[in-house]
Amino acid sequence: MKQIALFILMIVLASPLAAQQSVDDKLYEALHGHASFHAVFAVLFIILCGILFYLFRLDRKVSRLEKDLKK
Amino acid sequence: MKQNWWKIAGSLLVVFSLIAGLQIRVKPGLLNTVSDHASTSEAPFKVSISGYNTNFSQAENQVWLVNDTLRKIKTCASKITVTDDQHIIAEFPPVAPAADPVFGLAVYNSADGLLFKPSAINTTDTFKAVIVQSCTPKVDVNAGKQFAFPFRYVLYESIRNLFFHVPMWFCMIALLTWSVFNHIRYLRTFNAKYDVIADQTIRTAILFGILGLITGSVWARVTWGAWWVDDVKLNGAAITMLAYLAYVVLRNSMEDKEKRARIGAIYSIFAYVMMIALLGILPRLKGTDTLHPGNGGNPGFNQYDLDSTMRPVFYSAVAGWVIIGLWIAQIRTRIHNLKEASENQ
Structure with missing residues (x-):
């Protein structure tokens, strides 16, 4: 549970950064080429978050299993 | 280790696709073309062109307009001013549309190859006696070939x-x-x-x-x-x-x-x-x-x-x-x- 809370906190902290980027399109274009690069970052971010979330869930399953085995 | 080789192979493939997919450049292309006149046949007009990943200042540029579906009648720019690698201003002589009131615009230089924007300039003129300003730009088909992803509008x-x-x-x-x-x-x-x-x-x-x-x-x-x-x-x-x-x-x-x-x-x-x-x-x-x-x-x-x-x-x-x-x-x-x-x- 603690891990999931930490994970959600991580996303909440990261989201203002993502919002900031869409405001400063011009600056962003100068740094990274075209503004459509946002979509690439967003997609990578989602895939990474999804896989990590899944790993956390698997991790929890294993921990529960370990607990059961100890008993 | 021996039975895990496919996991390592899979990870390496994903890492490769991440690095290559983010690192390889997108080919040059034409982003915006803005004309300073609504009409193209009344007076000479200037078109400001902005390119993407282009190298306008590194080689001699040729700019021309096409209007017919076969792209055969070309109207070359009379004067080209290069601002920087991404920006260029082309001056055109008066030209009337032969078919639709939309011109396609092409830019060619030996560094970028042939760049083309299909509907670059809209004109208020309708079809009238065609003012033909035909020219034949010299284009090397193999110029500007590089290992890069294609430039696609919208994408x-x-x-x-x-x-x-x-x-x-x-x-x-x-x-x-x-x-x-x-x-x-x-x-x-x-x-x-x-x-x-x-x-x-x-x-x-x-x-x-x-x-x-x-x-x-x-x-x-x-x-x-x-x-x-x-x-x-x-x-x-x-x-x-x-x-x-x-x-x-x-x-x-x-x-x-x-x-x-x-x-x-x-x-x-x-x-x-x-x-x-x-x-x-x-x-x-x-x-x-x-x-x-x-x-x-x-x-x-x-x-x-x-x-x-x-x-x-x-x-x-x-x-x-x-x-x-x-x-x-x-x-x-x-x-x-x-x-x-x-x-x-």
């Missing part, structure tokens, strides 16, 4: 998402194929081992399906302008996900293990056939309108859809993600088996 840099969004679906379909194969094996042998593999694989496939839906939604917002558009493939993907979520609910709702496995296996086979119809057949039927490439009677990937520079990156991304999906499914299966063993003790 621009987001063309890279092909390596991240599309493999999610390929991975889901591969995992579902593996699971239906195991479900058939289960129905032939009634060996619970196959049922566990198939069930855990479906649960992993749902992860990739959901990731595919969300990433697709984000990409659609940037390119098509909406989070969700009315598209056969999108709706088909959503129905597929619902069908497989229903599988999970159905299976979890039954207590008896054998009954659960049998009904689950039969449901899974039907869901799989439906998935193939919804994602593979319906979007390809003639008359269906879809925004996805390679549909409406065309083969999935043709030369136009998948550039030869994108092919190696795309295929390694697909292979890598499929392996990672199978890996996750295998871990899930192992956890499930351990759980069963501990419960039986």
Whole structure:
């Protein structure tokens, strides 16, 4: 549970950064080429978050299993 | 280590596709073309051109307009002023449209090759006595060839998402194929081992399906302008996900293990056939309108859809993600088996 809370906190902290980027399109274009690069970052971010979330869930399953085995 | 080689191979393929997919440049192209006159035939006019990834200042430029469908009558710029690598101003003599009131604009230099914007300048003029200003620019077809991703309007840099969004679906379909194969094996042998593999694989496939839906939604917002558009493939993907979520609910709702496995296996086979119809057949039927490439009677990937520079990156991304999906499914299966063993003790 603690891990999931930490994970959600991580996303909440990261989201203002993502919002900031869409405001400063011009600056962003100068740094990274075209503004459509946002979509690439967003997609990578989602895939990474999804896989990590899944790993956390698997991790929890294993921990529960370990607990059961100890008993 | 020896039995883990495929996991390492899969990881390396995904890492390769990430690095190559983000590092390789997009080919040069023309972003904006703005004319200072609404009419093109009354007086000479200036067009400000902004390019993307272009090298205007590094070689001599030629700029011309085309209007006819065959792009044969060319109107060359009388004066070209290069501001920097991305900006150029071209002056044209008066020219009237021969057909539609839309001109295509081409820029050529030996560093970038031939760049073309199909509907670059609109004119208020209608067809009248054609003022022909024909010229023949010297173009080397092989100029500007470089290992880079194609420049596409609407997509621009987001063309890279092909390596991240599309493999999610390929991975889901591969995992579902593996699971239906195991479900058939289960129905032939009634060996619970196959049922566990198939069930855990479906649960992993749902992860990739959901990731595919969300990433697709984000990409659609940037390119098509909406989070969700009315598209056969999108709706088909959503129905597929619902069908497989229903599988999970159905299976979890039954207590008896054998009954659960049998009904689950039969449901899974039907869901799989439906998935193939919804994602593979319906979007390809003639008359269906879809925004996805390679549909409406065309083969999935043709030369136009998948550039030869994108092919190696795309295929390694697909292979890598499929392996990672199978890996996750295998871990899930192992956890499930351990759980069963501990419960039986």
